[in-house]
Amino acid sequence: MTLTPKDVLLFLGVFALIVLTGFTQSWNVALGILNMGLISAIMALGVNMQWGYAGLFNIGVMGFVALGGLGAVVVSMPPVTEAWAAGGLRVIGALIVGAATIAGAVIAWKRLPKGPVRALLLVLLLVAGFYAFRGLFDPAVEAIERINPASTGYLGGLGLPVLLAWPVGALLAAGAAWLVGKTALGLRSDYLAIATLGISEIIIAILKNEDWLTRGVKNVIGIPRPVPYEIDLQNDPNFVDRVASFGADPVTASSIAVKLAYSGLFLVVLLALLWLAQSALNSPWGRMMRAIRDNEVSSEAMGKDVTARHLQVFILGSAICGLAGAMMTTLDGQLTPASYQPLRFTFLVWVMVIVGGSGNNFGAVLGGMLIWYLWIMVEPMGLALITFITSGMADGFWLKDHLLESAAHMRLLTMGLILLLVLRFSPRGLIPER
Amino acid sequence: MDLLNAIVALANFVILPGISYGSQLALGALGVTLIYGILRFSNFAHGDTMAFGAMATILMTWWLQSLGVSLDPLPTALLALPVGIAATALLVLGTDKLVYKFYREQKAAPVILVIVSMGVMFVLNGLVRFIIGVDDQRFADGARFVISARDFKEITGLREGLAIKSTTVLTVVVAVIVVALLFWFLNKTRTGKSMRAFSDNEDLALLSGINPERVVMITWIIVAALATIAGTLYGLDKSFKPFTYFQLLLPIFAAAIVGGLGNPVGAIAGGFVIAFSEVTITYAWKKVAGYVFPSWEPDGLIQLLSTDYKFAVSFAILIVVLLFRPTGLFRGKSL
Numbered sequence A: 001m002t003l004t005p006k007d008v009l010l011f012l013g014v015f016a017l018i019v020l021t022g023f024t025q026s027w028n029v030a031l032g033i034l035n036m037g038l039i040s041a042i043m044a045l046g047v048n049m050q051w052g053y054a055g056l057f058n059i060g061v062m063g064f065v066a067l068g069g070l071g072a073v074v075v076s077m078p079p080v081t082e083a084w085a086a087g088g089l090r091v092i093g094a095l096i097v098g099a100a101t102i103a104g105a106v107i108a109w110k111r112l113p114k115g116p117v118r119a120l121l122l123v124l125l126l127v128a129g130f131y132a133f134r135g136l137f138d139p140a141v142e143a144i145e146r147i148n149p150a151s152t153g154y155l156g157g158l159g160l161p162v163l164l165a166w167p168v169g170a171l172l173a174a175g176a177a178w179l180v181g182k183t184a185l186g187l188r189s190d191y192l193a194i195a196t197l198g199i200s201e202i203i204i205a206i207l208k209n210e211d212w213l214t215r216g217v218k219n220v221i222g223i224p225r226p227v228p229y230e231i232d233l234q235n236d237p238n239f240v241d242r243v244a245s246f247g248a249d250p251v252t253a254s255s256i257a258v259k260l261a262y263s264g265l266f267l268v269v270l271l272a273l274l275w276l277a278q279s280a281l282n283s284p285w286g287r288m289m290r291a292i293r294d295n296e297v298s299s300e301a302m303g304k305d306v307t308a309r310h311l312q313v314f315i316l317g318s319a320i321c322g323l324a325g326a327m328m329t330t331l332d333g334q335l336t337p338a339s340y341q342p343l344r345f346t347f348l349v350w351v352m353v354i355v356g357g358s359g360n361n362f363g364a365v366l367g368g369m370l371i372w373y374l375w376i377m378v379e380p381m382g383l384a385l386i387t388f389i390t391s392g393m394a395d396g397f398w399l400k401d402h403l404l405e406s407a408a409h410m411r412l413l414t415m416g417l418i419l420l421l422v423l424r425f426s427p428r429g430l431i432p433e434r
Numbered sequence B: 001m002d003l004l005n006a007i008v009a010l011a012n013f014v015i016l017p018g019i020s021y022g023s024q025l026a027l028g029a030l031g032v033t034l035i036y037g038i039l040r041f042s043n044f045a046h047g048d049t050m051a052f053g054a055m056a057t058i059l060m061t062w063w064l065q066s067l068g069v070s071l072d073p074l075p076t077a078l079l080a081l082p083v084g085i086a087a088t089a090l091l092v093l094g095t096d097k098l099v100y101k102f103y104r105e106q107k108a109a110p111v112i113l114v115i116v117s118m119g120v121m122f123v124l125n126g127l128v129r130f131i132i133g134v135d136d137q138r139f140a141d142g143a144r145f146v147i148s149a150r151d152f153k154e155i156t157g158l159r160e161g162l163a164i165k166s167t168t169v170l171t172v173v174v175a176v177i178v179v180a181l182l183f184w185f186l187n188k189t190r191t192g193k194s195m196r197a198f199s200d201n202e203d204l205a206l207l208s209g210i211n212p213e214r215v216v217m218i219t220w221i222i223v224a225a226l227a228t229i230a231g232t233l234y235g236l237d238k239s240f241k242p243f244t245y246f247q248l249l250l251p252i253f254a255a256a257i258v259g260g261l262g263n264p265v266g267a268i269a270g271g272f273v274i275a276f277s278e279v280t281i282t283y284a285w286k287k288v289a290g291y292v293f294p295s296w297e298p299d300g301l302i303q304l305l306s307t308d309y310k311f312a313v314s315f316a317i318l319i320v321v322l323l324f325r326p327t328g329l330f331r332g333k334s335l
Helices: A005-024 A027-053 A061-076 A081-111 A116-146 A162-184 A189-209 A230-235 A237-246 A250-282 A284-294 A296-301 A306-332 A342-356 A361-390 A398-425 B002-039 B046-067 B077-106 B110-132 B149-156 B166-188 B190-200 B202-207 B212-237 B242-259 B264-282 B286-292 B307-324
Strands: B145-147
Touching (some): A027 A284, A027 A306, A061 A189, A162 A189, A162 A306, A189 B307, A230 A250, A342 A361, A342 B110, A361 A398, B002 B149, B002 B212, B002 B242, B046 B110, B046 B212, B110 B242, B145 B149, B145 B166, B166 B264, B190 B212, B202 B212, B242 B264, B242 B307, B264 B307
16 A cells, blocks of 8 residues: 555645744744654544444543553652562552453353352452452551552552663553453453543553552653753763754753654654554454454355454553553653543544544554644644634623633634534545555 | 341442432433433433533523522532523524434434434533533532431440431432323323334334324433433532543443433443442442451451542443343344
């Protein structure tokens, strides 16, 4: 599959919009949009695999993205040795007991003969397991959280390079996706949607409340970077000299250099994924996926295991969302569980996929970049529009004040309208499936 | 005596909150289930429709309050409710005409309609935030309690107080009236019967001369009324904050699915199942246990899960039902 001239023009258009922002506002803003746009494009690729290839309706993107962020913390933060000594092993033991209980219950359910004995045993096993878990877990957590709560109060991470966190974030998301997929795939599509919505809310609740793991709403800040710090660049005479030869200010130049380094990293990941996704889509596997999506019954008749293939692509797509989440947390340098909002992280990604063109990887990438640009730019545009509308009203008039205050909420309205208009008039998106 | 105290404490912290929350969820789930039965898609915009209805009611309430109109001891919002319902009905009929009708005529796949409803959700969410902002809004007035905890203690001489909030009573009374009216309408009137026929078998209903557009219109009006009432009652009982309505989507859908999607009786049962499980599992049982077993001195609060995990409860029930009985407790549709 190749790109048509129109598609190339669309990509150039988005690129031009970002460059224009660089000229009219600042290169810092433009590169900021570019970086998050690249990450959004990766998220959109993940959702496109699930929806575009296989027709799976996942509205738990936020949860998988957040798990990726957790991956970044767990891999790259330095370990808190006192906390590990206080209760690290006990917490892990408790988690193993919890997992063993559930696994035991599942095995008991499958192996034992049907009847009241099985039900009774199962209830006993679950209750006993629950109390064993809480008995181990609660004191350990308390011990961990008591250690220097103002700055740590959690286990910390493994202290490994942050780039390793990206695949780990993807693995975490894949694990969660396996759990959800095992239970909800094979049922109707709406059920999968509700199940993913539920699991994403639960993941966020865990990140917010399990202080021993993520410091909860106290946030983990200062996640190590894969690129140099601005301040080091400014103190590096080599860098300052080279920048001075361009006639640029070292402070601005250093932050632009850091952002460019991130852009380079993200671009490499995006291009690699795009290449993989394209190869997969054009391989026999990709054709089988689309055949299953278009007609499950006939594919099943051809001997394809529909549920297993769905599970496979669901895990792959979620893993990509987790990877993007880990990248985003690395870019932010912090994990702030309270900032995960479903409208922003789940539904916006869906707008990206639909607008870009579901089923087409290039479309997903384009949609990701374009919609992220709009998401950032709609706010000032909306404010300008409202200022224009209200310019005829007297100052201090309640309607004017109210409208100006509410201009920030124009984003959601605009995104909804874009989604509805695209679905109505161009349901195949900007770069349709071919 | 201690047993009485235990019962009172249980009623105060578990049973009464469970009943009012359950009624609110049941009304919300009824709306979801009706849309599913008649229009055949899961309406993700339902939470935000509730928010819009509640907002319209709140704006009307504020206007009435500024005029000095009051229903004391009942909240003024009751007077404003019809206006809120009318505004919401106009809104959903408008969205149906502008948005959903096109896909219905195309006979689009249900999942496309779900995505469309996601777009509507975005727009409504933005609209509500645009009009009323994101903050908590208070609009409850009138008497706060039917019996306050202190009065109850004085009357009965028990150590535990039972506070009956007037919003709890109001929620239950309104919910019973609404549900009774709805079932009367669905089972006894010609229009209601045509709706059920349409839900059971669309082609057969069309052959018998039922006008589908009329059925759809009436469904939307009923759904608007249910959403507005549920939203307003929830807002009166807790508080109105646009975002909480979006979060209600999960327990509401869980209730509708647990009961059996498309089945109104199931929606009500599901609402109470979800509400009571959430409340009992996140309640700290220490006090009740202390009365029942005076000699037992537990260390913790005997709370199975912290209240932050109440979504996990609806979710777990949902998963168990999906695994073992995918059509719900009361046979719903499973396409």
